[in-house]
Amino acid sequence: MTTHRLASRSTLAPVTERRQIAPGLVVLRFLHPHIASTVEPGQFVNVLPKVGFTAPLLRRPFSVYWIEGEECEIIIQDHGLGTSILANTQVGEHLDVLGPLGSPWRYKSDDFDTAVLVVGGVGVAAMPLLTKHFLKNEVPFSTYYGARNDTLFADEYLAKVRYATDDGSKGYHGTNISLLRDELEKGSHPRIKLFACGPTKMMQAAIALADEFNVPCEVSLETEMACGVGICQGCPVETSVTENVTSGKKFYLVCTQGPSFLKEQIVI
Amino acid sequence: MQPSNGTGEVNLKVNLGNVEFKNPILVASGTFGYGSEAAKFTDISNLGGIVTKSVSWKPRPGNYPRRIVETPSGMLNSIGLANVGVHVFVDEKLPYLAEFDTKIIANIAASSQEEYCNVLEHIESHATPNLAGYEINVSCPNVKDGGLSFGTNVDMVHELTSALRPLTKRLLIVKLTPNVTSVAPFAQACEAAGADAISLINTVVGMSVDVFTHKPRLATVTGGLSGPAIRPIAVAQCYNARKNSKIPIIGIGGITSAMDAMEFFIVGASLVQLGTINFVDPDAGTKVINDLQELMKQKGVHSVDQLTNTLVIEERMKALGW
Numbered sequence: 001m002t003t004h005r006l007a008s009r010s011t012l013a014p015v016t017e018r019r020q021i022a023p024g025l026v027v028l029r030f031l032h033p034h035i036a037s038t039v040e041p042g043q044f045v046n047v048l049p050k051v052g053f054t055a056p057l058l059r060r061p062f063s064v065y066w067i068e069g070e071e072c073e074i075i076i077q078d079h080g081l082g083t084s085i086l087a088n089t090q091v092g093e094h095l096d097v098l099g100p101l102g103s104p105w106r107y108k109s110d111d112f113d114t115a116v117l118v119v120g121g122v123g124v125a126a127m128p129l130l131t132k133h134f135l136k137n138e139v140p141f142s143t144y145y146g147a148r149n150d151t152l153f154a155d156e157y158l159a160k161v162r163y164a165t166d167d168g169s170k171g172y173h174g175t176n177i178s179l180l181r182d183e184l185e186k187g188s189h190p191r192i193k194l195f196a197c198g199p200t201k202m203m204q205a206a207i208a209l210a211d212e213f214n215v216p217c218e219v220s221l222e223t224e225m226a227c228g229v230g231i232c233q234g235c236p237v238e239t240s241v242t243e244n245v246t247s248g249k250k251f252y253l254v255c256t257q258g259p260s261f262l263k264e265q266i267v268i
Numbered sequence: 269m270q271p272s273n274g275t276g277e278v279n280l281k282v283n284l285g286n287v288e289f290k291n292p293i294l295v296a297s298g299t300f301g302y303g304s305e306a307a308k309f310t311d312i313s314n315l316g317g318i319v320t321k322s323v324s325w326k327p328r329p330g331n332y333p334r335r336i337v338e339t340p341s342g343m344l345n346s347i348g349l350a351n352v353g354v355h356v357f358v359d360e361k362l363p364y365l366a367e368f369d370t371k372i373i374a375n376i377a378a379s380s381q382e383e384y385c386n387v388l389e390h391i392e393s394h395a396t397p398n399l400a401g402y403e404i405n406v407s408c409p410n411v412k413d414g415g416l417s418f419g420t421n422v423d424m425v426h427e428l429t430s431a432l433r434p435l436t437k438r439l440l441i442v443k444l445t446p447n448v449t450s451v452a453p454f455a456q457a458c459e460a461a462g463a464d465a466i467s468l469i470n471t472v473v474g475m476s477v478d479v480f481t482h483k484p485r486l487a488t489v490t491g492g493l494s495g496p497a498i499r500p501i502a503v504a505q506c507y508n509a510r511k512n513s514k515i516p517i518i519g520i521g522g523i524t525s526a527m528d529a530m531e532f533f534i535v536g537a538s539l540v541q542l543g544t545i546n547f548v549d550p551d552a553g554t555k556v557i558n559d560l561q562e563l564m565k566q567k568g569v570h571s572v573d574q575l576t577n578t579l580v581i582e583e584r585m586k587a588l589g590w
Contacts, residue, residue, distance in 0.1 A: 009309060009551050048548065054341040054496040054524060058548060082338075098309070098549075224336045226343060227547035230305040232298075233350045234336035250329030251350070256305070 010098040012051070015089050016071060021154045025122065026076045026087040028095065033070040035100050041107055041129035042220055042260050045074065045099030046228035049082040056082040061225050061255070063125035063197075064100060066157055075125040075154065101228050105130055105195060105260045111216050112193030115141035118176060118206045119158070120198025126220045126259075128157030130195060135159060140190070146176030146202065177205040184213050193217065200268060207263040217263040223254045230256035238267040278564045279571045280557070282316070282539055284516055285439050285464040287400045289371055289539060291316040292572045293529065293557045296520050296543035297375035297403060297443070298322065298347065300550075302361040303368065309550035313369040314557060319467075319541060320361065322377035322405050325387050327353035337476045337485040342497030342522070343544060344474050346488040349377050349411050354387045358394035366396035373441065377405040381428050385435060392436050401439025404432060407447075407470035408492075419445040419470075422453045429461035441518065444468040444509075446498075451505045452512035459515035467518035467541065468509060469502045495544040496522040503531050510536025510577060524552070526559035533575040 017029035035045060046059035060082050062074035078087040089095060107115075107130055115134055117127050127143070134141040143161045147153055150170030155161055163171025164179045172179040194217040196206035203219040210217030226232040236251035237258065252258060252266065280291035294317040300306050302320050312318065330350025337344040352361065357374070365372050374391050378384040388402055406419035406428065418424045429442055442458045444451055446469035458466050471492025476485040484490075502521020509517055519532030520541040529540045545552040569575055581590060 010549055056338060057341055057495050057544070058338050058343060224334060224338075226336050226345070226544075227550070229309060229550060231301045231550065232336070232345070232547050233330060233347045234345060236330065236333050236335060236350075238332070251333075 010048070010096050012094040013072075013097045015091050015093050015095060018089065018091055021075070021156065022152050024078050025154055026078065027065065027073050028076060028086070028089055029066075029071050029073045030095050030097065031070055032072050032097055035064065035072050035097065036067045036070045039064045039067060039072070039100040039129070040104035041133055042105035042126055043100040043102050044228070044259060045072070045097050046101060046225070047074065047086060047098075048096035049085040051094065051096045056085065058082075058226055059096075059098060059228060060086065061101075061222070061228050063220075064129065065125045066128050075122060077122045098228065102255060102259050103257065105220070106218055106262070107133055107195070109193075111191075113140065113191040114193075115139060116180065116192050116194050117141060117143040117145075117158075118180065118194050118196035118198070118202070119143060119145040120176065120202040121147070121152075123196075123198030123202075123220070123222075124154050124158070126197040127195075131157060131159050144176040144180045146179075146198070175202070175205070177202065177209055181209060184209070191215075196220070204268060207268070210263055218260050219263065219266075219268070220260045221254050221258055221266075221268070225255050228255045237261065239265055240267050241265055277570060278561050280316075280561060280564075282572050284518075284538060285401075287371065287439055289316040289400075290369075291557050291560075292533070292539040293553050293560065294319055294371075294373070294518070294539055294541045295546055295553055296541035297405065299543045299546040302352075302357070303365050304361075306546065306550040310554055314554040315370045316539065316557075317371035317373055317400060318365065319373045319375050319403050320357070320365070321351055322349050322375045322408070323351050323354050323357045323387060323391075324349060324377050324379075325354055325383050325390075327351060327356070332487045334485065334487050335491075337491070339474070339476060339493065339495075340497060342493055342495030343547075344476055344486055344491040344493055345471070346486045346491035348488070349408055351377075354390050358391055362391070362394065362396045362399065366398055368398070370398065371400035372396070372398050373401050373403050373439065374399065375403040375405050375443070377408055377411075379411075381431055384428060385431055388432055388435050392438075395438070399438065401441060401464065402432070402436065403441040403443050403467055404428065405443050405470070407443055407445030416445060416447065419454075420448050422457050425454055426457040426461050429458050429463050433462040439464045441465045441467050443470055443520075444505075445470045446501055446505050447473050451509050455509040455513040455515055459513045463515065465516040465518055465538070466509060467520055469498070469505050469521050472498050472501060494522070496524055496528075498522050499528060499531075503535055506532055506537050507535040507579065523556070526556050526563045529556060529560060530563065530575065533572060534577075534579050536577040536579070538572070538576050
């Protein structure tokens, strides 16, 4: 019989810090040595809202926002029963956490010299570990962060940020995509690659921009998931390629084959 | 139920047909993939058996998203039988699963009797030592062709079961739908056609609507409801099948604990399958097996057989026809 080393079992992780970083956005810090020591930028964890209850029933996926020592952080946007319960978890209470899950950003690929992080809304959660890597390895990068107004930025772990707001209350007046377009139109940009995470419309616009300027672009998707580990097949994204695709060459699974995809791989 | 003999020994083994399962806890089709995904999170050799994700003759991509909606104590799914097809199944999945000390039951979905037969024969000709049998999915609510159209017609269930029976000496299990007025005639049809067991229930047809957009939450409008929300339905259907037939029952529906599993044994199930809970915790099966052993010890029960079909109904209710 084959013996199998288990990558991970769900763990009860004590919450060590809870802080509100923007309206409706709460950061929970919890002790989880396994995740803290193994997670890569772009991976996520699947967290159960209330241990031992059947409503809410399923886990909720969250990007790993930050790691420090043996601790990890996630950002929770309170927008329903499950996330509300999670966002109100207090220091000393426990989270049931499964992870790290999913595939990381392709952040070590050699198809770029300069990284451009395109960030919107709660998509910011996928960016700090990427930022940390680029800073540590002295990879040139810049961050284009868009929000409706200046109260909604969660930029504590970001760097080299260009802000854009819909109402002009901070930075560029308009979208981060328009701001980036202005920069790209100035020309003379080195070999860049876009790493985008945010609302679907922002990621669609990032892909269109990358197509226009013929630069690589990777997007990190968020979708409903049941299991987060490739079992339920509940989180498909339509694919534009026909190789290496699970179950019949039409969809990728966001949980295991993503959440990050190259723009050529998917249709969103 | 017999009193404890004081030794505290519990034997979880269960026999079904000519197959011995080391314990009565299986994992349900579609909730455990083909084993490899879950193997990263649990020791799948602990399980009594694995019912693999439905396979059809050709691969199926599954339905367009959205495929999943959480509902109170449950979830709606509309996966649409996404699967690798029988050829990849026998070339890759069965050999992988042969490495584990657990019984494998291959779940088959098809859109015609001919396809069911072809898929079963193809697997049979590539059988691995731990392939214990087949579960015939006549109850998927999420595909346009086949599936539920078989499972809601007693004559078709009888004819299909009769056609499949001569093709294998392994277990032939028919997975029934709850989306019928009474499951009793279906249980009887499977028994008459020579099936070794029935498994019930598959998901209950359900629907959820976004009241802001007036759109159904699932792309396919309706889907299959699973999870603890459907457990009382499942227990009632197993009870009904037991009352009206002698065919062994594999109970399915919202089981999350040993206590839940025991309800199914008491109303007549010989084994059970865990489903949706695997999505919450891929290690749930192992936990339920350990807890079941403890629970049986506490109750002074030595074997699952001593639990199966032990429902107690008050005499005065019996006299009233219950």
